[in-house]
Amino acid sequence: MPSTLENELGEIYEREVEKLIESESKYQSVLGASEVSAVVQAFRFALEHGVDKVTVQMLYDMIDDSSGD
Amino acid sequence: MRLERIILKSFGCFDRRYFDLSDGVNLIFGPNFSGKSTLVNAIFFALTGKPIIPKVGLTAMAQSGASSGTAGINFRNGEQSYQLFRSTQGQVQLRQKEENDEKWRILFTGKRSADEDLRKQFHFSYHHLAAATFLREGEIFEFLARQPADRRDVLNSLLGIDRLMEVRQRFIEGRRVAKREEKRIQDHQRSMRVTTVKNHREEIERVETELKGLESEYELLSGKAGESGDTVLVTELTQAHERFQKEIDGLIQERASALSGFTDVNHLQTSIKEIEAATASAGGLDKQRDELIQGVGSLNSQIQTLTAECETLCQLIDSDHGHCPTCHQPVQQKIIAGILAKKESARATSQKELEAQQKTLDEQTANINALRGLKQRHQLMQGKVVQLERIEKQLAKLQRDFDGVASRLGALQPTIPQQTGAVSDEAADPAQIAEQRRQLKYRIDSLRRRLVGLNKEEAVIAHKLEELQRTQHQANQILRTRLSFELACDGVEKTIASLQQTILQPAEKQIQRWLERMDLTRFSQIDLKSQHLLPSLNVEGSERNLLLLSGSEKMMLYLCFKAALSEALGALGFFVFDDPTLHLDPDRRSAMIDFIQRLAEEHQVIVTSNDPEVRAGLPDAHLIETVPHTSHM
Numbered sequence: 001m002p003s004t005l006e007n008e009l010g011e012i013y014e015r016e017v018e019k020l021i022e023s024e025s026k027y028q029s030v031l032g033a034s035e036v037s038a039v040v041q042a043f044r045f046a047l048e049h050g051v052d053k054v055t056v057q058m059l060y061d062m063i064d065d066s067s068g069d
Numbered sequence: 070m071r072l073e074r075i076i077l078k079s080f081g082c083f084d085r086r087y088f089d090l091s092d093g094v095n096l097i098f099g100p101n102f103s104g105k106s107t108l109v110n111a112i113f114f115a116l117t118g119k120p121i122i123p124k125v126g127l128t129a130m131a132q133s134g135a136s137s138g139t140a141g142i143n144f145r146n147g148e149q150s151y152q153l154f155r156s157t158q159g160q161v162q163l164r165q166k167e168e169n170d171e172k173w174r175i176l177f178t179g180k181r182s183a184d185e186d187l188r189k190q191f192h193f194s195y196h197h198l199a200a201a202t203f204l205r206e207g208e209i210f211e212f213l214a215r216q217p218a219d220r221r222d223v224l225n226s227l228l229g230i231d232r233l234m235e236v237r238q239r240f241i242e243g244r245r246v247a248k249r250e251e252k253r254i255q256d257h258q259r260s261m262r263v264t265t266v267k268n269h270r271e272e273i274e275r276v277e278t279e280l281k282g283l284e285s286e287y288e289l290l291s292g293k294a295g296e297s298g299d300t301v302l303v304t305e306l307t308q309a310h311e312r313f314q315k316e317i318d319g320l321i322q323e324r325a326s327a328l329s330g331f332t333d334v335n336h337l338q339t340s341i342k343e344i345e346a347a348t349a350s351a352g353g354l355d356k357q358r359d360e361l362i363q364g365v366g367s368l369n370s371q372i373q374t375l376t377a378e379c380e381t382l383c384q385l386i387d388s389d390h391g392h393c394p395t396c397h398q399p400v401q402q403k404i405i406a407g408i409l410a411k412k413e414s415a416r417a418t419s420q421k422e423l424e425a426q427q428k429t430l431d432e433q434t435a436n437i438n439a440l441r442g443l444k445q446r447h448q449l450m451q452g453k454v455v456q457l458e459r460i461e462k463q464l465a466k467l468q469r470d471f472d473g474v475a476s477r478l479g480a481l482q483p484t485i486p487q488q489t490g491a492v493s494d495e496a497a498d499p500a501q502i503a504e505q506r507r508q509l510k511y512r513i514d515s516l517r518r519r520l521v522g523l524n525k526e527e528a529v530i531a532h533k534l535e536e537l538q539r540t541q542h543q544a545n546q547i548l549r550t551r552l553s554f555e556l557a558c559d560g561v562e563k564t565i566a567s568l569q570q571t572i573l574q575p576a577e578k579q580i581q582r583w584l585e586r587m588d589l590t591r592f593s594q595i596d597l598k599s600q601h602l603l604p605s606l607n608v609e610g611s612e613r614n615l616l617l618l619s620g621s622e623k624m625m626l627y628l629c630f631k632a633a634l635s636e637a638l639g640a641l642g643f644f645v646f647d648d649p650t651l652h653l654d655p656d657r658r659s660a661m662i663d664f665i666q667r668l669a670e671e672h673q674v675i676v677t678s679n680d681p682e683v684r685a686g687l688p689d690a691h692l693i694e695t696v697p698h699t700s701h702m
Contacts, residue, residue: 009229009233009564012564012567012568012571013560013561013564016560016563016564016567017556017557017560017563019563020556020559020560020563021556024559026552027552027555027556030548030549030552031549031552031553031556035549035552035553035556036556038553039553039556039557039560042240042557043236043557043560043561046236046239047232047233047236050185050232051232051235051236051238051239054239056239056242056243056246059239059240059243059557060243060246060247060550063243063550063553063554063557064247064546064547064550066553
């Protein structure tokens, strides 16, 4: 992967997620900014630390906490 | 990035040796078995930690007889110079040259765990270097013969998709957990809906209203009865009052029956004393009667004897011959008549005495019978005395209880008389009120129980509704969580697609550009995605199989693909080609030399060859000559 893209991967992901929120009604009607933020944060966290060190429970807690707000 | 020096120690056929490199083209030139491919392998191994030739063990790269070999590379990245060493035993060391100093500072040293840091810092990725930077001998045919799945893995690694797929897998697992949790909550919700009963609020309000009305009515009745106390107590006291009264009446009747003519117990006891005195004075009656009976018996015997003697004397007098019938002696008539007269006189006297004694005996027997009657009456009267004493005691006790109840009742219900006796007519009205109150009390108690039951059920319903709301909240949350994970997965998918588009489309254009530069324009519409990096060719509307191209065409196309891919991925700044003109005909060889020169205009190129035409075709190249037996440093 180009180094420029490597650094931008989080931003690319965030853009794609926002596009999905706008285009998919199932997401639009249920999810809000806090959930989108949590999803992007979880993605960056997994990418930064590597999936070997990031467990499903960590990601679940990050996303579930935002859903409980 | 520029490679500046190759450093070898006990590596391949080299003992200790280094080779300086320059910008532009570096031509490693020498005959077979002179170590050209070893140098290419040394660069690849130093950068990636893996041999360039697959399935070759690390220890096999060390010099024959040496326990370990080391390959090092000096390179410049931006303004910084670095030294990277790797041993065939897996040790890694990265050094950086100090600014304004010729000394090398060790950045890290250790095992292969440093590879991730090298990848992040310098993009020294095995797949990147193998696919886009190095060309090793026989690689083209090997690449073309690779299975689609292998090429897909290479593509995913090149684009960083493999890491994204791992992240996506984590999100999929998270979504699975959320789905399980969602199903559990939905099941719980369904079970709660089934058991939820109707709301009792309206029923409770109705009962409360009715109860209030009854309680008001009850209070009103209590006011009429002059009561302010406990109605239950009044009812109980009234019942006790009536019961005591009945018992007292019964005892009074029993007492009257027991007296039977006597005015009271004292009168009865006086009579008993009189009887006792009478019986005491008549103590010798039985003895007298026995003596009389003996006397009567004796007199009867005397009379019978005298009667028999008289009859015998009469027979003597009346005999025919004047002789005794027994002894036949002559009978003296006169003497016998005198004896007979005496005997008859004695018999008459005894008869009179017997009659007198008989009369006395009859009188004595009557007296004795009268005495027995008196004794029986004495016993009866004594029993009655005991009975009357018991009755009096019971009456006294009942009277006390009755008075107590009447007193308490009188305090609560003054209209009830406190004196003993039957319930008077004047008490009928309070009793009626008490009965009404009792019935009201029963209805009130019944409604209160009903109200308690309804309130309990209502509390259960309220608890269930609360739990239902809580569960609904949980269901909403888990729905958001599950959809968040789905969004996360879809986001990764879209990111992968975006990366492929971002990298592969420019790569396809670069290939097209290189093909045009190499006058190979008859290929068109190159698609790297559909066949996973294998350049799918659409020539004049029809798909072409790369394997059917000529060898030189495949070589040129592949080099263009490699250069284009390298640029699309972010070129490292150098290429390493191992004997690229092998098997090429003179025309293609010339084209290859031309390609290398054009590539060297933008990048550092390291080429190995033993072809004199290549050496002649690259006159400006930095020449590194190798010989079969390398010399020491």
